[in-house]
Amino acid sequence: MSRLYVFFLRFLRHRKRLAAGALCVPLVVLCDIRITVMIGDAIDRLRTNDDTAFLPGFFGLLLVVAAAQGTFRFLQRWWIVGVSRSVEVELKQELFDKLTVLSFGFHNKSRSGDIVSRLTSDVENVRMLLGPGLMYVLGAAVMVPGSLFVLYRISPAVTFAMSIPLVLVAVSMKVLTPRMHRYSTAVQESLADISHRAQENFAGIRVVKGYGLEAHESAGFDERSRTNRDHQVRFARARGLTQALIHLSHDLAFLPILFVGGMAMIDRTIQAGDLFKFIDLGFKVFWPVIALGWMAGLYPRALASAERIDELLDEPVDIRDPETPRPLDEVRGELRLDDVAFQYPDAPTPALTGIDIEVPAGSTLGVVGPTGAGKSTLLNLLGRLFEARGEITLDGIPLKELSLETLRGAMAYVPQDSFLFSESYRENLSFGARRTLDDEELATLIERAEMTAEVAAFPAGYDQLIGERGVTLSGGQRQRSCIARALAKDAPVLILDDALSAVDTETEAKLLEKLRGAGQGRTVVIAAHRLATVREADRIVALKEGCIEAQGTHDELLERSEWYRATWDRQRMLEELEEL
């Protein structure tokens, strides 16, 4: 409860709109009740004497009250639901900002689907309860006692009798809503299963067809489709039961009105108009009660969602600026790793151990090794994306003593997955420069990244949208674009994480030449699968299962590492083939 209260405080930031909306709620209800009473009284008046002269006036007044009711109803929704949407947006922004500062270690261990669901369905659950939910509860809180009060004054007995089904429906809604939620989750899961199965089949169609598995796959799909169908039917039964109960209680409320009210009419303790009031308010009091039960059923889910949101908001930021950062004005780019180790949380074995490397300013370090040897991890430690054990220094200062701004500001980075944003090409390159680049600057960068011909072919030029909604770039084009982005940031240290794998050998050689020469004396750390990439490096480190197997120049490694030599020979054969 207190947890949800904390979220409610966010709603209070908009207290003016919220209060105005809340004020409208009882007004809507009062108008609603008023209309019933007006019509009921009119019926009595018509039945007791033949006077019909009041009718035009009655009609006019009715329209006025109806218009007022409509206006208040509009305002309550507009303000209260509007506030709930504003709060949603604020909460999402806060969560997003938190996500951007959480360390890469956090992102590495969490599934992005889970995070997205916290920002979507969890936020929605809390919003529903505290926004529209509160509006319905407030409405019910006025409607139920209000109508019952009006009716009680007419006949306590009938009022009492008709309240029983009302209580029944509220209770059964509270019981049935979680049940329905359970069934609906099962439906959602079986749907996800269908889509997963289809996705896998379509993506792996070569294997499916190659082994002639079409019939087997169809049978598997049939089974999932059938499971979904069965869950859907089960969910429908649960829904049917809920619907049946709601309508049963609704209709039952009219039984005492008919019988007890009828007897009261016979002995003239109530009038025809009074009976009408019972019937009409019976309709009107009912739906708020159902909403009340519905909200009670949603409550546990919203509470669980609130917990998940809180968990994310409270997640500690483990990589942050030191209290008093050491100043480093002129970065030379000397890196030193001293007995560095790193282990991923929950991993049984360390990803890196006993790493000692020196990278003099302005030199190039190559990092090679088989898949999974720890190349990327090592590179990630340099920018403090992860916190290393042991010590890494930049120009003699431990990374932890530098502000993140200084440290990362000194580095340009090209990721392994050649990640680009689904934005314009200009924006993507400007991302590195921290300001929007003009055409001339862009042209220089693109030329240096060997992308001139491709960019010239973009229909929208530099402002061409990249990604699904724009043009899709090939792996090599993406990699070269990432290099251009890194070059836009003229940093003393350049980190390339297997960033040239999809570029042909000739272009690669040209690019490497430019990268090194771009700023004389730039330090380059480059991880690669293709050994030719690091051949010219001043020093190469060959990793094996998280340790340094050997280090030295290319020629030295040919002597020192069996893996290096075997891989070199194999790759050379492949390259030779390519040059046929």
Add this chain to the structure above:
Amino acid sequence: MRATKHDELVATKAWDSAVMRRLTRYARPHAGLFVKSFLILLALFGTQLYGPWLIRGAVDGPIASAQAALQVDPGADVSPWVQTLGWWALGYLLVVAVSSGLRYFEVAWLTRTGQAVIHDLRTALFRHIQRLQLSWFDKHPTGSLVTRVTSDIENLNELFTSGLVVLIFDLLKVVIVLGLLFSVSVPLATLVLVLTPLLIGVSLVFRGGARRAHRTVRARLARLNGFLQEILSGIRVVQMFRREKLVSGRFTDHLSGYLSANLRTIFLFALFYPIVGFVVFGIQGSIVWSGGASIAAGSLTFGEFLFFWFLLQHLVGPIRELGERYNILQSAFASAERIFDILDTEPVIASPTRALALPRPFTGHVVFEHVSFSYGGAGGTPVIEDVSFEIPPGATVAMVGATGAGKSTLVNLLLRFYDPTAGRITIDGVDLRELDLATYRHELGIVLQEDFLFSGTVRQNLELGRDRVDDDTIETALATSSADELVRRLANGLDTEVEERGATLSTGERELISIARALAGEPGLVILDEATSSVDSGTEARIEAATHSLLRERSALVVAHRLSTVRRADRILVLHKGRLREAGTHNELLAEGGIYARLHAMQFSADDRSAEAV
């Protein structure tokens, strides 16, 4: 570079009788269910009308009579009327009970009906997609295909459960209720009839706005979540470039777009319900006003008035939902069209109607006879030109050549993913195009680059639903490929779940498993496309050994990336730009002194060096 189109966003008409006729074909096998659902709806509606009719009867019957009797003689005994009232109440109770029961069946049966049709359609669609040729898959992104068998099918479900049947029924309801209103009071009913178009108008005007607003919200939400996903996957880049503030600002922009779309929807809905409410109040007020005289004069009884009031509720509901139903129809027809588009695509590569049986025993004797192929059909640029070679039973043929030389195309042709544009391929003397596809492919063992493992257990991945694979063959396959040690290391052995992205198995291990998978089927013909990724020396040695076990005494076509594989091949093909440049055994090619000899010389010197190092 390729621009993707968003075919999902194109809106279509709300009624298409051609599409409807085809949908009816899928509904026909379940006609019984449809009839039942409709009868339930009818019975339910009957009870819904019967309840108010009973109330009217009670009010105009015993209550009115008793009141009249008391008016004449204030001391009259009213107990018989009270008793009658009791009977009416009991009747009402019964009707209510039946109606609630029917309510349950309404929801359950409508869903059952819809789901029955949907299940048929969905599986038929999937089955059809399975029959389509590889080139079709190349043209259709996986994501959009998944949408076809999920969201589009779901839209049709809406059509059957809450769209069509209910729409027809709602229209019927409106007509019946209007009829009943007329039977109660012609002037009042006429008044209602005049005022209802107002209600319909509001509902229809709102429909368009609501659909557009909802669509905008959905689109902006999708974009918002897409941006979030993107940032999460690129968080390293964001942090290394220190652009946290920038992306936060972008997110703010996305959020405000989303908020304004939402506010528009809220505005529309906040407006719609009060307006409908106001119109209904107006109708009610005018009934009292114009009916006032009749009530005063006693020509309209109080019971009739109440009945009228109840009926009005049944009229307003369907009309208010009219717009929503229309929207459901529209999106369902758009989905149906996309689904039928796929169903209308005829598979190009299929078993011939009178397929020849595979000669037994299968020897795996493959002959390529002057095979040419181009992706654009006979007129296109050839990827393979006049290639002829033979894989004698039990022999390994290795292909070497640059990327784009045509190695993968030859593999695809042998798999019959495509048919040659000229020439032919025979298997044990029979043209591949005349063979039954399924039986032929069951004889194959295939290991492709970056091989694809399905989610499920390791065992399921080894079995792949093939009849000929059982525990014994799996065990033998694992032992032969020396993958048994790897499986033993896994937490649950063969029953360990293979996770989608790496976690359970490394790249090298996945390759080992797919070799074991091929072995488990005891194939008569092996098609192997060796991986190029660099793995640690231990795994590399195991893969090499496993590859050799797989190729031993089996016919095989290999895209070779390992020198050891090439060396041990019975025949080596050197491909260049789609043509066969050299072919022969290792020794023959060396003697020829061509490309292969040059390659080998280079490799040989490397081997010498390694010998020195040892």
